Amino acid sequence: MKFLLKSPRKTLFAKMLLTLTITVTVLIIGLSSLLYRNFFTTSLDNINRMNTSILSQTSYSMKYLDTMVSKFTNTVIMSPNTSILLYNQENDMYTLGEALRNLDNLTLPHDYVYSVYTINLALNRITSTETGNFYTKENFYDQDIVNLLQTMNKDTFTEMPIPRKISKTQAFTASEATNVYTYIMPDNPDTNPSSRTATVINVKASVLRDLIASLNAKMADSSNEIIVIDSKGTIVNHTSENLFLHSVGQEPYIQTLLAANQNSGSFKTKLGGQDYQVTYVSSDKPKWKFISLTSYTSFIGKVDTIKTSTIWICLIILGLGLFFSFFISRSLYIPVGKLVKTVKEHVATAHPKDHQANDIYFLQDVFKEMITKNNEWETKQREQIAPLKNKWLQDLLLGIRYVDQKEMKARQKELDIHLNMNGQLRLLLLRLDNYRFFLNQYDEKDRWLLKFGITNIVNEIVSEIYKLETIYLENDQLMLLLEINPSEKAETTEATLKKLIEITQNAVKQYLKLSFSATLSIPVDSYLQLNESYSDTSALSSYRIIAGHGSILTPAFRSTINETLISFPESKAKILLDSLKLGHLDKAKEAYDEFISLLTGTTYENLLSSIMQLSFMLRTTFNTILENHEFQKSDQFKLASRNIEQFETIEEIHEAFSSIFTEIIRVMEQNKNSKHNSIITRITQIVEEQYRDKNLNLRLIADEFQMSNVYLGKLFKEATGKSVSEYITDVRMNHIKHLLDNSNLSTKQILEQCGLEETNYFYTIFKKRHGVSLSQYKLEKNKP
Structure with a gap:
């Protein structure tokens, strides 16, 4: 009999355990497969999105460079120096040389310009700022441009820029070619090819290449x-200079790209037996395609790692599931078994006379034990309800879960939700201010405790008037779901909540030393509208960038936003860049303030895109400075390298730009001083080497530097306190004194060796310098 009672219970227990095991195993396998597939798709989408963003930045930078070259070209064409070099029929080398030096000075502030040519085939005269020399078309080192000018027709003049290689033949030494983009501006395309006149601008292809390398480094x-x-x-730019002008038109993926009608897209291809993801973006001017090739191995490895990790995690979960399911099943089975055993023992040992009293006490003990176990079970359930309720409300808010009315009623009771989810509701979104500082200052446990503390303060204050549920969201967000009296006016609700939020903000600042901003949604009539309301509220909270930390944004704030698209203030941006180039920090900051003021009241997206565009212009114009290793170690680089979206207020953006402006000008000034010091050192070397030359003067030295003698003289005097002629005289007089003291040469011989003539001027200078005449100096020297 005992065996018969015990065997069915064991069989039932085994069936429960087996069913639970099979169910858990099937779920884990299904979820693992779904997780792997979703992670692969997400990884691929992220790669495409990041590549498209980087390619768009590159495309925009090229368009911006093209615009700058166009403006510079107009400046060159309108310059009188260009007219002299192109059309002056008199070969006055002084006039032409001065015009060429001035044209070279015009190009100096524009780092992206490699060289400027002026070509007049009818006069057979070509000039180049690269070498500072004059050429005929037969001996010009860049024969490719001569051939292009003679062979191009009217249509091909519009296909600018032209990617080319220019052989460096300066100083009669050949070296590697320079990659350039050439803009040819003919005086009249219809002119006879053999007598054409044109201005040619060669732009460094390395400007775009450096930008590509910089952006590619982000990958x-x-x-x-x-x-x-x-x-x-044909490749017109690549991180490897050797592939410049290399034709890849026969590659299947390139043919697919060239045949594509869309401006951007992505697809999979095979290169060298490996899978690659091809992402591309097209530009209209110039008509180029910007392509990113990403090897599948670069992210498949991560996916496979996740796959392996998932398998191990699933196996661990399966093992733990079996382990816990065994003990849970036992915990469910043991009380029943004990109860049956107790009843059997009681029946076996009870005396018939005491049977009735023993039954009463026995049942009392059984029910006490059952109540104790039930209380323990309910306590465990309550501990699990809070995270389950938060996850369920979070999914409802984010639109991950659709819930019908029947399930809603069941969930409200099960998760202890006291709000009327079919009544009027409002969302109150709280966002922690200075979130990056919050992340750096506290560890994960402290962050959770502080968020919990904020929630308790908010619940205590707001729940005095409104029923609410708190939803913990990711990152810097906390959400309050409020039940509103339908008869209460919206203006009254907003005024009341604003006062409650201000009280809460003060309490949080006082007790937790933290700050948060709040955004209130419009009323909704049902839980079915919560996802749409959350999206709208989250978008409105972005305007904290304008309102600042500790702000309270209500739906009424939308009326202050100008929904009309404001075009990018390009003129102010140009003034800003020009001021930085000239080293005028105050004017640059003033131009920046005017730039921002023109965007006042616009949408968050419009403001952000304009600031991002300004950031791209800064990176393009001052790429050499911003990509400098020393700058990348500075605090300014940390500010510049942050995405604009990560700034919480416009003041933070202002501070970042101000720091970058200051650093750019500091580096430019440092480079300028270094360049000036190099020039001064070279002038002193020239004087020391050539002081014997009677014709040595400022003009000859300026010609050697190919600079204006006025500018060079001013630069030298500012650095040394002497004019160049005074310095030449000092050097000569020092050498004269040395020869007088250490040789028996005559005065005439000494003066000839030192580049001076025996004139009254010399004797006057000598007496002024030494306090005695030359004859007296010799007498004193010869005294025993």
Whole structure:
């Protein structure tokens, strides 16, 4: 009999355990497969999105460079120096040389310009700022441009820029070619090719290449490759200079790109037996395609790692699930078994006379034990309800979960939600201020405790008037779900909540030393509208960037926003860049303030895109400074390298730009001083080497530097306190004194060796310098 009672219970227990095991195993396998597939898709989407963003930045930078070159070209064409070099038929080398030096000075502030040519085939005269010399078309070192000018027709003049290589033949030494983009501005395309006149601007291709290398460095894996091709499939830029002008038009993926009608897109291809993801963006002017090649191995490895990790985690979960399911099943089975055993023992040992009294006490003990176990079970359930309720409300808010009315009623009771989810509701979104400081200052446990503390303060104050539920969201967000009396006016609700929020903000600042901003949604009539309301409220909270920390944004704030798209203030941006180039920090900051003021009242997206565009212009114009290793170690670089979206207020953005402006001008001033010091040192060397030359003067030295003698003289005097002629005289007089003291040469011989003539001027200078005449100096020297 005992065996018969015990065996069915064991069989039932085994069936429960087996069913639970199979269910958990199937769920884990299904969820693992879904997780792997979703992670692969997400990784690929992220790669495409990041590549498209970087390619768009590169495309925009090239358009901006093209615009700058166009403006510079107009400046060159309108310059009188260009007219002299192109059309002056008299070969007055003094006039032409001065014009060429002035044209070279015009190009100096524009770092992206490699050289400027003026070509007049009818006069057979070509000039180049690269060498500072004059050429005929037969001996010009860049024969490619001569051939281009003679062979191009009217249509091809519009296809600018032209990617080319220029052989460096300066100082009669050949070296590697320079990659450039050439803009040819003919005086009249219809002119006879053999007598054409044109201005040619050669722009450094390295400007775009450096930018591509900089942006490519942001990629997580070095296997990513960025290529720029023209409409014929020729590489016009690449991180490797050797591939410049290399034709890839026969590659299948390039043919697919050239045939594509869309401006951007992505697809998979095979290169060298490996899978690559191709992402591309097209530009209208110039008609180039910007391509990113990302090897699948760069992210498949991570996916496979996740796959392996997932398998191990699933196996661990399966093992733990079996372990706990065994003990849970036992815990469910043991009380029943004990109860049956107790009843059996009681029946076996009870005396018939005491049977009735024993039954009463026995049942009392059984029910006490059952109540104790039930209380323990309910306590465990309550501990699990809070995170389950938060996750369920979070999914409802984010639109991850759809809930019908029947499930809503069941969930409200199960999760202890006291709000009327079919009544009027409002969202109150709280966002922690200075969140990056919050992350750096506290560890994960402290951050959770502080968020919990904020929630308790908010609940204590706001719940005095409104029923609410708190929802913990990711990052810097906390959400309050409020139940509103439908008869209460919206203005009254907003005024009441504003007072409650201000009280809460003061309490949080006092007790937790933290600050938060709040955003209130419009009323909704049902829980079904919560996801849409959350999206709208989250978008409105972005305007904290304008309102500042500790702000309270209500739906009424939208009326202050100008929804009309404000165009990018390009004129103010140009003034800003020009002021920085000239080293005028105050004017640069003033231009920046005017730039921001023109965007006042615009939408968050409009403001952000304009600031990002200004940031791109800064990086393009001052790429050499901003990518400098020393600058990257500075605090300014840390500010500049942060994404604009990570700034919480406009004041933080102002501070970042101000620091960058200051650093740019500091580096420029440092480079300028270094360049000036180099020039001064070289002038002193020239004087020391050539002081014997009677014709040595400021003009000859200026010609050697190919600079204006007025500018060079001013630069030298500011640095040394003497004019160049005074310095030449000092050097000569020092050498004269040395020869007088250490040789038996005559005065005439000494003066000839020192580049002076025996004139009254010399004797006057000598007496003024030494306090005695030359004859007296010799007498004193010869005294025993």
